[in-house]
Amino acid sequence: MDLLSNKWIINLLVCCFYLGKWFSSGAGxxxxxxxxxxxxxxxxxxVHLNYKIPCVRLLNATHQIGCQxxxxxxxxxxxxxxxxxxxxxxxxxxxxxxxxVILEYRLFTRSIMMKLKNGxxxxxxxxxxxxxxxxxxxxxxxxxxxxENTGVYTEKYDPTMAHCNVTVWNPLGNGLxxxxxxxxxxxxxxxxxxxxxxxxxxxxxxxxxxSAPQYPLCAMQLYSHMxxxxxTATCMRRNDINFSLNPDMVCDPLGDFNVWASTRPINNxxxxxxxxxxxxxxxxxxxxxxxxxxxxxxxxxxxxGFVTLLAAAHALRNVxxxxxxxxxxxxxxxxxxxxxxxxxxxxVYDMEKNQFAVDLDNVHSVLEIGQVGLxxxxxxxxxxxxxxxxxxxxxxxxxxENSRKLEIKxxxxxxxxxxxxxxxxxxxPLPPSSFQRFLRARPxxxxxxxxxxxxxxxxxxxxxxxNGEYLNISYPPNMTPEEQLEHITDTARVSKVSKAGPPLxxxxxxxxxxxxxxxxxxxxxxxxxxxxxxxDYANHLTDRPANLYVGVAVQQSEPTYLVQxxxxxxxxxxxxxxxxxxxxxxxxxxxxxxxxxxxxFWVQGAAPPNSTERQGFCVRSTVxxxxxxxxxxxxxxxxxxxxxxxxxxxxKPITGRIFLVASHDLExxxxxxxxxxxxxxxxxxxxxxxxxxxxxSSGREPATATY
Ligand SMILES: *[C@@H]1O[C@H](CO)[C@@H](O)[C@H](O)[C@H]1NC(C)=O
Ligand SMILES: *[C@@H]1O[C@H](CO)[C@@H](O)[C@H](O)[C@H]1NC(C)=O
Ligand SMILES: *[C@@H]1O[C@H](CO)[C@@H](O)[C@H](O)[C@H]1NC(C)=O
Ligand SMILES: *[C@@H]1O[C@H](CO)[C@@H](O)[C@H](O)[C@H]1NC(C)=O
Ligand SMILES: *[C@@H]1O[C@H](CO)[C@@H](O)[C@H](O)[C@H]1NC(C)=O
Ligand SMILES: *[C@@H]1O[C@H](CO)[C@@H](O)[C@H](O)[C@H]1NC(C)=O
Ligand SMILES: *[C@@H]1O[C@H](CO)[C@@H](O)[C@H](O)[C@H]1NC(C)=O
Ligand SMILES: *[C@@H]1O[C@H](CO)[C@@H](O)[C@H](O)[C@H]1NC(C)=O
Ligand SMILES: *[C@@H]1O[C@H](CO)[C@@H](O)[C@H](O)[C@H]1NC(C)=O
Ligand SMILES: *[C@@H]1O[C@H](CO)[C@@H](O)[C@H](O)[C@H]1NC(C)=O
Ligand SMILES: *[C@@H]1O[C@H](CO)[C@@H](O)[C@H](O)[C@H]1NC(C)=O
Ligand SMILES: *[C@@H]1O[C@H](CO)[C@@H](O)[C@H](O)[C@H]1NC(C)=O
Numbered sequence: 001m002d003l004l005s006n007k008w009i010i011n012l013l014v015c016c017f018y019l020g021k022w023f024s025s026g027a028g029x030x031x032x033x034x035x036x037x038x039x040x041x042x043x044x045x046x047v048h049l050n051y052k053i054p055c056v057r058l059l060n061a062t063h064q065i066g067c068q069x070x071x072x073x074x075x076x077x078x079x080x081x082x083x084x085x086x087x088x089x090x091x092x093x094x095x096x097x098x099x100x101v102i103l104e105y106r107l108f109t110r111s112i113m114m115k116l117k118n119g120x121x122x123x124x125x126x127x128x129x130x131x132x133x134x135x136x137x138x139x140x141x142x143x144x145x146x147x148e149n150t151g152v153y154t155e156k157y158d159p160t161m162a163h164c165n166v167t168v169w170n171p172l173g174n175g176l177x178x179x180x181x182x183x184x185x186x187x188x189x190x191x192x193x194x195x196x197x198x199x200x201x202x203x204x205x206x207x208x209x210x211s212a213p214q215y216p217l218c219a220m221q222l223y224s225h226m227x228x229x230x231x232t233a234t235c236m237r238r239n240d241i242n243f244s245l246n247p248d249m250v251c252d253p254l255g256d257f258n259v260w261a262s263t264r265p266i267n268n269x270x271x272x273x274x275x276x277x278x279x280x281x282x283x284x285x286x287x288x289x290x291x292x293x294x295x296x297x298x299x300x301x302x303x304x305g306f307v308t309l310l311a312a313a314h315a316l317r318n319v320x321x322x323x324x325x326x327x328x329x330x331x332x333x334x335x336x337x338x339x340x341x342x343x344x345x346x347x348v349y350d351m352e353k354n355q356f357a358v359d360l361d362n363v364h365s366v367l368e369i370g371q372v373g374l375x376x377x378x379x380x381x382x383x384x385x386x387x388x389x390x391x392x393x394x395x396x397x398x399x400x401e402n403s404r405k406l407e408i409k410x411x412x413x414x415x416x417x418x419x420x421x422x423x424x425x426x427x428x429p430l431p432p433s434s435f436q437r438f439l440r441a442r443p444x445x446x447x448x449x450x451x452x453x454x455x456x457x458x459x460x461x462x463x464x465x466x467n468g469e470y471l472n473i474s475y476p477p478n479m480t481p482e483e484q485l486e487h488i489t490d491t492a493r494v495s496k497v498s499k500a501g502p503p504l505x506x507x508x509x510x511x512x513x514x515x516x517x518x519x520x521x522x523x524x525x526x527x528x529x530x531x532x533x534x535x536d537y538a539n540h541l542t543d544r545p546a547n548l549y550v551g552v553a554v555q556q557s558e559p560t561y562l563v564q565x566x567x568x569x570x571x572x573x574x575x576x577x578x579x580x581x582x583x584x585x586x587x588x589x590x591x592x593x594x595x596x597x598x599x600x601f602w603v604q605g606a607a608p609p610n611s612t613e614r615q616g617f618c619v620r621s622t623v624x625x626x627x628x629x630x631x632x633x634x635x636x637x638x639x640x641x642x643x644x645x646x647x648x649x650x651x652k653p654i655t656g657r658i659f660l661v662a663s664h665d666l667e668x669x670x671x672x673x674x675x676x677x678x679x680x681x682x683x684x685x686x687x688x689x690x691x692x693x694x695x696x697s698s699g700r701e702p703a704t705a706t707y
Pocket of ligand 2: 161
């Protein structure tokens with residue numbers, strides 16, 4: 001009986017299918033007159049977009065920013081925007097709204113985007129075609145005064161310096177990254193796929209002599225619905241409610257891990273103040289962002305600074321191990337700084353709460369490396385805080401640090417960089433920097449090294465164009481990845497010519513700098529990085545530039561892993577230990593203290609020439625991770641004005657596709673036919689099942705029948 005009824009159902013389905021085909025094709029033909037057209041509607045299957053980067057929703061204490069589609073995705077008729085004047089078709093005159101607007105990157109401006117936002121009833125979504133080479137003009141979707149309210153320059157600290165009153169740091173910033181759009185915005189690559197979209201538009205939707213195009217029209221559907229709405233407090237509350245019912249969260253706090261290491265081992269088990277310890281924090285930031293979710297190359301805004309700090313840590317390894325410096329250098333790499341200083345505010349908070357290996361009393365001074373474009377003949381500017389320098393003792397220390405300009409210049413020139421070092425005017429406040437979070441706690445002396453005197457020289461701050469190309473990381477064509485890795489690029493080559501310093505170490509310095517630049521700006525999946533990684537992370541390495549977007553807490557992102565392992569390699573030493581002991585931090589039985597002072601990595605190493613088996617080894621270093629999660633989330637202060645409150649919405653898989661749509665009427669008709677078929681099949685089912693005994697009581701099929 002089972003078999004029998006199965007076959008029966010299949011027959012019924014097949015029958016319905018043909019009925020449906022017959023109905024819908026007949027209906028379609030009648031409606032659109034030309035059957036050639038309706039055939040093309042049927043034959044055209046959906047074309048799914050493979051490469052598409054969405055803009056996603058982020059929330060803070062008071063606002064939501066970013067983009068989203070409706071729950072079932074947004075569908076619109078394609079319109080390739082040719083100029084700003086052409087907007088009128090989308091916003092007013094076009095007869096088939098809503099439109100899915102395809103923008104060339106040069107039309108991705110604030111003016112056009114705000115007009116589209118205002119007319120959002122007629123806009124289903126926007127797809128921006130990213131160029132294959134960087135635009136000539138500058139572009140920054142960030143705001144003009146980054147982290148305006150969470151640095152040190154508040155009304156309370158010095159009203160004349162609040163809100164970038166003295167210097168507007170990012171004058172090119174158009175603020176698009178901080179707008180809210182109630183339609184999806186995607187980024188597409190300029191390739192064959194985009195060509196298919198354009199062709200579909202020109203074949204079906206192109207307006208000839210002002211007359212409206214005829215159905216069927218080429219349409220696009222973008223799906224990027226975001227679960228979280230309103231603000232962080234709202235979504236955290238919904239997280240709590242949801243958590244008790246099912247583990248479906250709606251948003252997650254932004255965050256990651258800070259990476260730090262000290263030139264002298266510090267007992268990391270004992271938290272809080274360390275008597276007699278005086279540390280100089282040498283800092284850089286690890287993260288960046290752009291308008292779109294996972295293209296944040298951050299070449300100048302992030303990579304240039306932390307690669308310089310890594311290289312300096314490498315260059316200073318021998319010096320700090322041999323000479324007994326009075327002070328310990330604490331190399332710190334802060335995560336999430338783009339979003340109201342997540343990493344640095346957390347470290348300062350931990351120091352205040354005795355949750356970190358040292359406390360603020362141990363901090364002698366801060367030296368931060370910001371954006372240092374690594375361009376030939378660049379000038380480095382030592383920025384300091386005019387307010388805390390009014391205090392004499394701080395001023396003296398800053399002057400001492402500034403007098404080290406010569407030493408710093410010597411270090412740089414010893415490593416081949418031909419730079420000059422200068423100070424901007426005394427009355428200029430600090431640029432956006434992690435150091436500001438330390439100053440917020442107390443007047444610590446410090447300087448921030450940047451390649452700009454006042455406004456940023458970076459023309460692509462926090463945009464997808466702040467990439468390797470912008471830093472002139474380029475390779476002769478036809479080079480294998482392996483050759484590229486070893487190739488000293490123009491950026492490094494121009495500045496390599498140097499009389500000072502031993503040539504050999506200069507060479508190795510450059511090799512490691514170019515290898516680092518290659519790993520972050522071209523691809524991390526290369527033979528050098530693979531040697532330095534632990535095996536469990538090595539297969540996460542990617543063949544594309546690193547994405548410096550911070551991600552959600554508390555997961556280690558690719559840049560954090562890379563910097564952690566690079567720092568261990570560049571400042572640590574190899575030790576003789578078995579893999580098992582190394583991984584379990586279990587060293588000599590008589591050296592019980594080592595796990596308080598050091599961290600051990602078992603790295604993959606290289607394979608010897610005639611073998612494929614890698615020879616791993618144990619690396620001992622002082623490299624540690626510390627949480628980079630805003631204290632606002634530990635304190636449950638989701639409306640905090642002191643700490644970052646940024647969260648990222650969750651979303652379902654993001655998809656996009658193009659297809660031809662028939663007119664609305666036709667769709668309604670097809671729906672009607674569909675309902676008709678459903679009713680008919682229900683009736684049939686009822687008939688068959690009520691008469692089942694009569695129909696199936698005889699003529700059993702053999703049990704071997706297959707279907
Ligand atoms: C927004 O659109 C309305 C009409 O829908 C128009 O009156 C208004 O001027 C527009 N605002 C901006 C800023 O473009
Ligand atoms: C900047 O500060 C000066 C001095 O207090 C003040 O006169 C000026 O109005 C401020 N400018 C802005 C744009 O707030
Ligand atoms: C939240 O973000 C919006 C948009 O950038 C900004 O205007 C607002 O000041 C932020 N709120 C807080 C509390 O920082
Ligand atoms: C894209 O087009 C080029 C030439 O037009 C062709 O060689 C290439 O195979 C195409 N790529 C894909 C993925 O279709
Ligand atoms: C568009 O209009 C021009 C003159 O008004 C005419 O010569 C041309 O043939 C028209 N093109 C099409 C495709 O109808
Ligand atoms: C580090 O601190 C822990 C906990 O206070 C202590 O047990 C250990 O002996 C210390 N080790 C060193 C080397 O100071
Ligand atoms: C550091 O010292 C080791 C030997 O002690 C030497 O091989 C290495 O080249 C030195 N590194 C630098 C950067 O001078
Ligand atoms: C290190 O400290 C000692 C004593 O505190 C002092 O005599 C010496 O000059 C210091 N050395 C440096 C390089 O600052
Ligand atoms: C760098 O400076 C040198 C001399 O100071 C000059 O000859 C050279 O042209 C400069 N290079 C660039 C790219 O400006
Ligand atoms: C660092 O990596 C290199 C391979 O590039 C390796 O030869 C060296 O031993 C490593 N050093 C440490 C301390 O891990
Ligand atoms: C490493 O340790 C093992 C066992 O303790 C020993 O046999 C070996 O000689 C050591 N190797 C080196 C290079 O010290
Ligand atoms: C190649 O392997 C053999 C044995 O496995 C070894 O004796 C020889 O030294 C290796 N040669 C090189 C260059 O490592």
